[in-house]
Amino acid sequence: MIKVVKSGMLTTVQDLGRFGYQKHGVIASGVMDPEAHRIANLLVGNNSNSPTLEITLVGPELEFQEDALISICGGNSSPMIDGSPVGLWRPIYIKAGSELRFGNIKEGCRSYLAVAGGYAVPEIMNSTSTYLRAGIGGYEGRALQKNDLLSTLEMSEFSSSMLKELKEYAGNVNWKAMDWYVATEFIPKHADSNQIRVMKGREFDWFTKESQTALVSEAFSVDTKSDRMGYRLKGVPLKTANKQNMISEAVAFGTVQVPSEGNPIVLLADRQTTGGYPKIAQVASVDLPKMAQLKPGEKIKFTMISHEDAQQLFLERERLIQQLAQGIKLKYR
Amino acid sequence: MNLEYSPLGDQAVIIQIGHAINELTHKRVQQITLILENSQFDWFIEYVPAFTTVTVFYDPVKVSELSSDSSILPYDWVCKELSSLLTNLRDTESVQARTVEIPVCYEEEFAPDLEFVAQTNNLHPEEVIDIHSKGQYLVYMIGFAPGFPYIGGMDEQIAAPRRENPRERIPEGSVGIAGNQTGVYPIETPGGWQLIGRTPLELFRPQDTPPSLLNAGDRIKFIPISKADYEKYKEGEHD
Numbered sequence: 001m002i003k004v005v006k007s008g009m010l011t012t013v014q015d016l017g018r019f020g021y022q023k024h025g026v027i028a029s030g031v032m033d034p035e036a037h038r039i040a041n042l043l044v045g046n047n048s049n050s051p052t053l054e055i056t057l058v059g060p061e062l063e064f065q066e067d068a069l070i071s072i073c074g075g076n077s078s079p080m081i082d083g084s085p086v087g088l089w090r091p092i093y094i095k096a097g098s099e100l101r102f103g104n105i106k107e108g109c110r111s112y113l114a115v116a117g118g119y120a121v122p123e124i125m126n127s128t129s130t131y132l133r134a135g136i137g138g139y140e141g142r143a144l145q146k147n148d149l150l151s152t153l154e155m156s157e158f159s160s161s162m163l164k165e166l167k168e169y170a171g172n173v174n175w176k177a178m179d180w181y182v183a184t185e186f187i188p189k190h191a192d193s194n195q196i197r198v199m200k201g202r203e204f205d206w207f208t209k210e211s212q213t214a215l216v217s218e219a220f221s222v223d224t225k226s227d228r229m230g231y232r233l234k235g236v237p238l239k240t241a242n243k244q245n246m247i248s249e250a251v252a253f254g255t256v257q258v259p260s261e262g263n264p265i266v267l268l269a270d271r272q273t274t275g276g277y278p279k280i281a282q283v284a285s286v287d288l289p290k291m292a293q294l295k296p297g298e299k300i301k302f303t304m305i306s307h308e309d310a311q312q313l314f315l316e317r318e319r320l321i322q323q324l325a326q327g328i329k330l331k332y333r
Numbered sequence: 334m335n336l337e338y339s340p341l342g343d344q345a346v347i348i349q350i351g352h353a354i355n356e357l358t359h360k361r362v363q364q365i366t367l368i369l370e371n372s373q374f375d376w377f378i379e380y381v382p383a384f385t386t387v388t389v390f391y392d393p394v395k396v397s398e399l400s401s402d403s404s405i406l407p408y409d410w411v412c413k414e415l416s417s418l419l420t421n422l423r424d425t426e427s428v429q430a431r432t433v434e435i436p437v438c439y440e441e442e443f444a445p446d447l448e449f450v451a452q453t454n455n456l457h458p459e460e461v462i463d464i465h466s467k468g469q470y471l472v473y474m475i476g477f478a479p480g481f482p483y484i485g486g487m488d489e490q491i492a493a494p495r496r497e498n499p500r501e502r503i504p505e506g507s508v509g510i511a512g513n514q515t516g517v518y519p520i521e522t523p524g525g526w527q528l529i530g531r532t533p534l535e536l537f538r539p540q541d542t543p544p545s546l547l548n549a550g551d552r553i554k555f556i557p558i559s560k561a562d563y564e565k566y567k568e569g570e571h572d
Contacts, residue, residue, distance in 0.1 A: 019390075020379045023366070024545035025475040025519075025537075124539055134479055134520055136539045202339060202347065247354060248476060248483070250381035250388035252342045274383055274476030282342040308406055310343040311393055315407075318394045 001065040002115070004148040008060035008102065013051045013119055013138035014269075018127035022273040028253070029129035029137065032110055032228060032269045032292035035321070036074030039182055040114035042325050043071035043091045045159030045332075050118035051128040053144070055111045057295070059102020060144060062113075066096045069116035069155065069163040073182075075108020075293050081175040090181035093166035098174045108188070108293035116163065117155035131270070132228075161332050180331075182324060188290060194219075197287045198302045199310050201256060201279030203246070211238040215280060216304050220264065224296040228270040231294065237262025240278055248276040254283030254291065266291065284310035286317050334361060334422055338412045344378075345390045346411055348419075354384045354485065359473055362387055363550045364422055372418060375399060376411065382549050383474050384483070389415060430471075432552040435517065435532050437466065437508050438563035443531035450493045450510055450527050462557060464491050465515065465529065470553035480519035480537035480545035484553055487515045499525035506531045508555070519545075533566035 004011075014037070017030025031037040031054055038048040053060075059077045072079050072088050079086050080101050086092055088111070094100060102111070121128050121139055130138025139148060155163070162178075170176035204212065220235035238258045251257065255267045257277040266283060267275070269292075283291055284305060294300060305313075337349040348365065351358030366382045369389070376399060378390040389411070396407035439447065439462045451458045465487070472482045492513040500523060503509075507518045509526025518524060519536035536546045547553070558566070 021479075021544060022379055022381045022390075023475065024479060024543055024548075025477060025481050026479040026544060125544060133522065134537065134539065199340075199342065202341065247384045247386075248474070249347065249383040249386040250341065250345070252345050252390070254342055272477055273381055274474070279341075285343050307340050307343065307408065311407055314343050314393055315397055 002068075002150040002152070003063040003065060004144050004146055004150070005061040005063050005099065007144045007146055007148075008055060009058035010056040011060045011144040012054050012130040012132070012142075013121050013144075014054045014129045015051045015127055016049045017269070018125050018129050018131070018137070021125050022250070025273055026125065026134075027131060027270055027273060029127070029131045030269050031112065031129075033074050033112065033289045035186070035289040035317075036110075037112045037114075038321065039089065039186060039324065040071045040073040040112040041118075042321075042328055043073070043089070043182070044069050044114050044116040045156050045162060045328075046114060046116065046118050050114065051121060051138070053113040053119070055102060055113060057105050057109060059105075059111065061099060061101045063099050064094050064096060067163065067167070068094050068152065069159055069166070070094055070100070071114050072111050073114075074111040076106040077108075077111045078103030078106055079111070086175065087177055087181060089187055090178045091162055091166065092177045093163055093170055093175060095170070095174045105295075109295045110293065115152050116159035117153040120151045120153050133270075158329070158332055185320065186324065188293065194298065194300045196291055196300050196302050197284040197305045197310070197313075198256065198281040199284060199305060199307045201281045203240075203244075203278035204280055206240045206242070206244055206278050207258075207280055208239050208241045211236075211240075211280070214238065215264075216302050219299045219301050221299045222294050222296050223263075226296055228268055230268050230271060231266040231291070233264045233266065233300075235263075238264060238280060244278070246276050246278055248274045251275040251279070252282065254285065254288050255279050256281040256283065268292065284313060286310065286313040336416065336419060338415070340408055341388055343408070344393055345388055346408065346415065348387045348389065348415065349385065350387065351385045354473065356471065358385050359471065359550070361422070365419060366549070368418060368422070374414070376407075376414075381476075383476065430550050430552050432554060433547060434554045434556050435508075435534055436556045436558040436562070436566060437530040437532050438558050438560055439465075439530040440560045440563075442560075443507070443563075444529045446493075446496070446510075446527035447529045450491060450529055453493045454491055456491070461491050461529065464488050465510075466555045466557045468515075468555070470515070470555075472547050472549055472551040472553060474549050475545055475547065478518070478520055478522050478537075479539075480547065482516055482536070482547045482551075482553075484515050484517075485513075487513050489513055493527045495525040496527060499523055503528065504531065506533065506536075508532060531563070533563050 135141035393407040
């Protein structure tokens with residue numbers, strides 16, 4: 001059992017999303033940063049769709065009531081076990097009775113906490129993701145609260161051998177991290193996180209030449225009204241050349257749509273299934289993790305790439321993650 | 334039938350079936366979704382039908398594993414698969430539509446904007462109810478919120494603009510009007526439609542398969558009910 005001592009600002013259970021139900025209007029939900037979530041799971045021997053805790057800006061305080069193997073990936077929210085700082089992007093043994101606490105977020109916006117075996121929450125429509133507005137999924141359909149108790153499922157043999165090794169190293173100490181961590185190419189450098197690659201959206205040509213140019217030449221800042229549904233951006237207002245009648249159709253994670261007042265909205269994990277505003281651009285999937293780690297107030301610049309390049313970059317990234325998964329497995333064969 | 338394909342990002346393709354909202358285009362959308370529903374592909378994630386489009390979400394990694402030629406872009410490969418799947422589409426093929434009856438209580442406490450809709454159209458509230466409940470309706474698509482139906486076919490005589498200030502909370506089951514569309518809010522959400530009644534039916538049923546009472550293609554009938562019937566219905570649902 002893991003007891004929630006303090007909930008943090010917004011801590012929810014998420015997996016890779018609820019697929020197959022968007023035709024019924026059910027939003028996909030799921031993690032904002034799929035890459036950090038997947039790597040966190042790989043590091044503790046889970047499959048990549050196991051639920052993790054998505055921790056936003058101000059992290060929770062959690063009391064581990066039994067020994068566990070955990071990992072924390074994504075934004076650096078200064079995790080500490082019993083007061084001493086622990087590293088991200090690596091497997092960590094935590095002893096029963098210890099407390100994991102998060103401090104100030106130093107880099108990024110959200111971290112992912114995986115536990116070997118995964119959190120035991122019911123699946124609704126094939127997913128454990130929390131969908132707050134409908135009150136379904138995750139932990140009772142809501143964000144975590146003080147005194148919630150999270151139980152975990154039985155871990156794989158692979159995970160328990162990792163846990164055993166770390167426990168031996170730890171001796172009498174309350175926790176121990178592996179001395180290795182994932183290759184630095186997976187760890188985002190937030191210095192370059194303000195460059196986001198996009199492709200042209202379906203209605204790109206509807207926009208004035210000035211707006212098309214402004215999209216890639218001007219900086220935009222993330223408005224404080226942003227949430228898991230979308231990032232509202234502020235900058236030069238983007239305008240369509242003519243008032244055209246848009247018929248609602250599907251939108252995707254990373255769709256950049258522009259309502260009539262001209263401030264673009266980047267649709268994220270909790271996006272609605274369909275949208276009726278013109279789509280000027282689409283964030284390349286390979287840069288969605290970067291996008292999801294932006295904090296309100298931060299500035300971004302879009303660069304345009306081709307649809308073909310976006311797919312190639314995505315496939316290359318996926319190959320790297322597969323190699324990482326293989327590498328972790330080989331360590332414990 | 335002439336289908337156009339274009340990408341929605343790097344993991345989805347939009348199939349454009351027509352360019353205007355009408356029953357013929359809707360029928361074609363239905364035919365395509367039926368074919369997709371009955372097909373199984375490893376690369377397929379899900380589809381989202383809308384008024385004039387069907388969007389297919391796919392897994393580019395699966396595609397690159399399946400395609401023997403690595404120089405072919407996953408998007409092009411998926412478009413080819415889809416177009417060969419959809420070549421045999423005939424305009425004559427029809428999809429069976431079902432009719433769903435939706436009981437609606439039009440009493441004042443559930444209908445804060447009924448008076449406004451009536452005044453806008455120089456009608457009595459009773460006439461608005463009469464026209465609304467006698468209409469022939471078609472669910473064009475489900476979107477915006479879980480189970481939210483975009484219902485077409487409403488009589489222009491009771492059309493009304495959206496509220497200037499959207500309500501922060503619209504109660505579950507509220508029946509609304511926006512322009513010449515009508516719809517039902519399945520869960521409590523903010524919204525700007527003019528509210529003229531409420532149904533005791535649950536449109537979003539997360540524990541059921543499928544989780545939405547209504548589907549695109551359904552014909553709808555609104556059945557006026559009294560407050561007492563509304564209450565009775567609500568109680569029955571929670572037995």
